[in-house]
Amino acid sequence: MIVGKKWAGPALALTLAMTGCGGGGRPAAAETFELTETTPAATGDVASVTWALPAGEPASLDPARTGDYSANTVGTNLCESLLRLNTDYSTSPGLASEVTQRDATTVVITVRDGVRFWDGAALTAEDVVYSLRRNLDPRLASYSAHVFANVASIDKTGPLEVTVRFRTPDMQFIPDLAGVPGAIVEERFATRAAARFGTASGGLMCTGPFRLDGWQSGRKITLKRNDAYWDAGRRAKAATFQFVFLTDSSTLTSALLSGEVDGVYGAPAGSIAALRKTGAGRLYFGPSTETVSLGAVAADGPAADPRIRQALDLAIDKGSFVTSVLKGAGEPLKTFTPPLAWSGSPAKSVYDAGYAALPDTAKADLGAARQLVTDAAPSRRDLVVALPAGDQSLLQTATIAQAAAQRIGLTMTIRQLQPAEFSGLFYDPGLRDGIDFIATTGYLEVPGALYYAPGFVLKGATFNWTHYDNPEVTRNITAAVSATDPAASARAFVAAQAIYGPAKLQITLAESYNRLFLNKRITGAPASFSYISSAWAALVGQA
Template identity: 25%
Template structure:
């Protein structure tokens, strides 16, 4: 079917809306930000429960690493607090009539923190290396539609697309697609980050702290704090104690019990619904999870609401796979939307396990606070159906290594959400997705549906496609989606200016001061 491309037609309407929003934001932000005309004099100390496991933005999957690197690196687009696409290193953009060419008009006068000028050559170098399988970039699938990059001049980069890609502009805002200097190797970046962001890398003491210094030449204005120090503290209760004593001024908590304690102690608390999702990941390439009836039995044996009530004190919402607001899954549209232990036992018998079976699941400590409680609740519920969930508890670094390698049978996980569903799952559940090893599942049907979702820009049509994807994932119990929760931003009385975001990003730290 030929795609219509006249302005206002189904194909180009959403691209036109995004472009108009981007141009409007450009008019507001092309110069320095008047609210950030001078850097604050103090250091903002941030409590972290895990040491960032990498300084390479193209390899970061750990939340702590991503949040730190958001301060150092720039991306071609950005997301505002409402998850709308805004200009970043690209101050505006235009699409060709067929939506298969995206021309980025880059900011002028931007420099990397080593003093080198940012130009289109850096954009081309970064996107070319990101798409190279040898790089093993965790977000390579986000730009799979980019077939080549042209640089007609230093301030223009032209992305040639193999097909229209409705989620591309939102994807380009991810720190995993940060623009690196063409002169930096991955080894150099991993040792000493060099970006265009609001802060520059200063020093790191492993398992203790990472220090960043304000970049006075940041294109949007000078940061409010002169330094950021990410201080590693073993658990959230200890983070709150450090805040009470004045040694830490800022933290994002995910344990509702600790958050309640923080609020009761006089700290300011901001509760934000998170697009991220708690999930029991199942590796369908490993027995016995290669049997769909085993996976369905596990899905039927679990009350998702019980996991929320027990592990998160009821502070969460039962979900289906997709949490993107415009494409949100119906949590009841799946086999055994409510717990059915009898059905679970029946499915196990059909799978050839009438006497039950044992499955090992990895679970992290340090990455997020409710992980072990979730795992133990799942273990208890599955036991009632004859399924023994053997828990392998790993520290954050070991967990991330095993997770990225797909070296697990099951994994208790908290994964980040995205405003666009292709950004959430294209890299997981397509056969060529760079995190398909982590997903443990792909199929020709999913490949076809994801391709349709990327190429379709009409919102109503995209909604139908991603509903089909959501139903396919739950009908096959590919993973068991549990609930979405909240982020609790805790600050002392001296902290001002931070804006929480539904995707958990720390993008607004540069506008945050401690005085």
């Protein structure tokens, strides 16, 4: 979603010594961050938990309309997917007891027997077919429609069997079933609710460890434990889970410190110091797929020239960026697909080697950057970077890019847009007129190196805003998507990445560690970014 290591044990202590903003100042004091995939397991049940949603109130909890932090944080505890996403970004069976790649263009899903919706109705193959087919309906405009782009048919082929056939092989499809593309809803309830399904007035009907109990628009969403949940080992430990909408960082921090709110994912970066010192709870840092980038959105002009993108990349000191914007809780990243995406793959070593071979531009090189600008001889040297109004971290990001541009002979104007207008940039070319770059965050909500790349590098793809077109990249990405052998797919992906990575279609600045705060009375929540596609709240209970 457009918003490198395997951990040998449950936690890894990292000591990061960062320099000042210019890249040449006196080193800042070393910060030590312990990355952990999980928090200590809960020892018992709790009556209630209050959780903050810093991104605000979800527009919908319908899985087909779930595509952001708030909706995923709540909705994945309600509507389960066919596969489960584990804390290391590997997958395991969920509502499907098995998913099999029968051949290059056929996937067979075995629906788990004995699962019931909250209303007591049994989960059927028909429900699975209905839920998956919804993503093919252009009238619904599902956020997951791109996942089904190569799907030819979805049919019930047995009492508890569903078969998906493809026009062309798609090896990313099965991992995608661990996220909202694989979420299952009850057909009968959804068809009756129609357009209201997933809203405060229409409700939901799913199988998860919690059920939707109430939704007070502008205030809170309340979940109640599903005492008849099919997986006894993952029965929710909290009787009630209440989500409140707190978008102001200062208000949120005060609520965490006072105990008014028990927990949050995405704790404010600016409050890291205060949250690490408080006795009210603990701030955890986990491995993540979240990235901060400058995305080139122009099909012509300076941003469409890879030399200008490379120059801007070389002009920004990534270590200083991590220190100033992420407060040290992150690390420079070489490309837009972070290593956690493939950490659960059997071909992990191939991906790791390919990532290691990419050029390392973490340190600024102003001399090389200025030479690239000279070589490019752009028709204009004024650039515009857009970001959503009110996002202080992205404003800092844009300000750093602005200063870097000035150091290499370019100028950059910062344009703040209302959130809805900014979101429209991603899909409406007309809204991108007059804009060269966007400052943005993004994340992968499912595992797989192929989740991001095709959308950025293939001709005509949704996020290929610069009209990038390299035949060798296209050939290798196509081969990676089509390969049934994980190692062969990884080798093809790495070959493509070696070409498009240095082109800096996205100037990826850093990976941001997941920031989880828990009040001292609760524990159990996953600390890795896997929460974004898992029923994480069921694990939260008494500390």
